[in-house]
Amino acid sequence: PGDKSVSHRALLFGALSTGETRVTGLLDAEDVHSTRKAVEALGATVRTEGGEVVVTPPEKLREPADVIDCGNSGTSLRLLTGVLSGVPGLSVLTGDASLRKRPVRRVIDPLRRMGADLSARDGDRLPPVVVRGGPLRGARHVLEVASAQVKSACLLAGLFAEGETSVTEPERSRDHTERMLRGMGVPVRTDGLTVAVGPSRPRGGRVDVPGDISSAAFFLCGAAALPGSEVTVRGLGTNPTRTGLLDVLRAMGAKVEVANEREVAGEPRADVTVRAAELRGTEIRGRIIPRLIDELPMVMALATQARGRTVIRDAKELRVKESDRLAAMGETLAAAGAQIELFEDGCAIEGATRLRGVTVRTRLDHRIAMSMAIAQLFTRGAEVVLDDVACVATSFPSFFRLLDGLAGGRR
Ligand code: S3P
Numbered sequence: 001p002g003d004k005s006v007s008h009r010a011l012l013f014g015a016l017s018t019g020e021t022r023v024t025g026l027l028d029a030e031d032v033h034s035t036r037k038a039v040e041a042l043g044a045t046v047r048t049e050g051g052e053v054v055v056t057p058p059e060k061l062r063e064p065a066d067v068i069d070c071g072n073s074g075t076s077l078r079l080l081t082g083v084l085s086g087v088p089g090l091s092v093l094t095g096d097a098s099l100r101k102r103p104v105r106r107v108i109d110p111l112r113r114m115g116a117d118l119s120a121r122d123g124d125r126l127p128p129v130v131v132r133g134g135p136l137r138g139a140r141h142v143l144e145v146a147s148a149q150v151k152s153a154c155l156l157a158g159l160f161a162e163g164e165t166s167v168t169e170p171e172r173s174r175d176h177t178e179r180m181l182r183g184m185g186v187p188v189r190t191d192g193l194t195v196a197v198g199p200s201r202p203r204g205g206r207v208d209v210p211g212d213i214s215s216a217a218f219f220l221c222g223a224a225a226l227p228g229s230e231v232t233v234r235g236l237g238t239n240p241t242r243t244g245l246l247d248v249l250r251a252m253g254a255k256v257e258v259a260n261e262r263e264v265a266g267e268p269r270a271d272v273t274v275r276a277a278e279l280r281g282t283e284i285r286g287r288i289i290p291r292l293i294d295e296l297p298m299v300m301a302l303a304t305q306a307r308g309r310t311v312i313r314d315a316k317e318l319r320v321k322e323s324d325r326l327a328a329m330g331e332t333l334a335a336a337g338a339q340i341e342l343f344e345d346g347c348a349i350e351g352a353t354r355l356r357g358v359t360v361r362t363r364l365d366h367r368i369a370m371s372m373a374i375a376q377l378f379t380r381g382a383e384v385v386l387d388d389v390a391c392v393a394t395s396f397p398s399f400f401r402l403l404d405g406l407a408g409g410r411r
Helices: 004-016 030-041 074-084 105-113 148-160 176-183 213-225 244-251 286-291 293-303 316-320 325-335 366-379 390-394 399-410
Strands: 021-024 045-049 052-056 089-094 117-120 126-133 140-142 165-168 188-191 194-197 205-208 230-237 255-264 267-275 308-312 339-343 346-351 358-360 384-386
Touching (some): 004 021, 004 030, 004 074, 004 148, 004 176, 004 205, 030 045, 030 074, 030 390, 074 089, 074 105, 074 126, 148 165, 148 176, 148 194, 176 188, 176 205, 213 230, 213 244, 213 267, 213 293, 213 366, 213 399, 244 255, 244 286, 244 293, 286 293, 293 308, 293 325, 293 366, 316 325, 325 339, 325 346, 366 390, 366 399
Parallel strands (some): 140 165, 358 384
Antiparallel strands (some): 021 052, 045 052, 089 126, 117 126, 230 267, 255 267, 339 346
């Protein structure tokens, strides 16, 4: 499936533009449907024409007539908070039970420094978020955590603000916003870990969405651990801010081949093949963390199949994703017989272990469900029961069909 981060941005930036945007490869999944409904509520029209999704922006974004429900999607909620700060009128953004537990102060604080009028539940900590859009002024933001959602919210507000808006991150997070805005004609200045924009309106254009490495990760990790396996993913997004998993797979001893590298619409892509090998433990910490943050639940499961110790540190952000992913994977893998020790910012896993069957509480978190569906293959035939699989539709509706096709015989 198409990359989720790029898909959200294609719809949202298309809705802000002066002209039409034509998107190929858009992810057809619930999180992206949430962004689509939101931009429609702001006056954009989104239609499918042949194999393309066409976004026609309104003359000016308008005040939504109702609460905007972002479902399970943190990216929708945080990026929209940035945009709506600059749109005159009142907006209320909410989401499902998982999203309503996720922190929003990280966008509220910097946007307020630009003059935005925002409030949220529980002392401005949690959604719903109320935005009263109005005039904004540029600001220089120095972020405490590397977050593409926060960076993007600030830059998007910056498009509506007077003067320059810059964001400096402690480590580089995914840069899809910078790349797509540039592709749509917005001058974006980058200097080391700082990105800056001025008042500007994108002009729209063409977006060709690459394959999502965060979705491919489940099959790539399955292939790495299961003797005799090989998986090739064609047209996979290989933006260097996203490819930490490939580095980790190599460090663990898996065979990773990257072929046919090219750049399409400003985003690198390639055909990636992973072959099984004897895996060994590795250390994952520091700068690589934002480059594989969404893949870490799967990497935790994979590490149970590697000989020796795998250590993950500096990954406290995992605790504020669709669920507390460190706790969710830690408890689940321990119940499946893994040797795992949890830290506030990571874990240590000692392998290799043949996992046992387990019942998984998926906590409205698609990546917990899919990681444990792959981990079932590491049990060599035991039963892994997922209490809810509807969450998988947020990013990868065809996951189980694909899993049956690739690994049906192994279960
Ligand atoms: C995303 C950024 C990441 C990632 C999320 C999608 C994005 O979160 O975990 O799934 O599309 O910008 P951060 O804001 O923590 O970087």
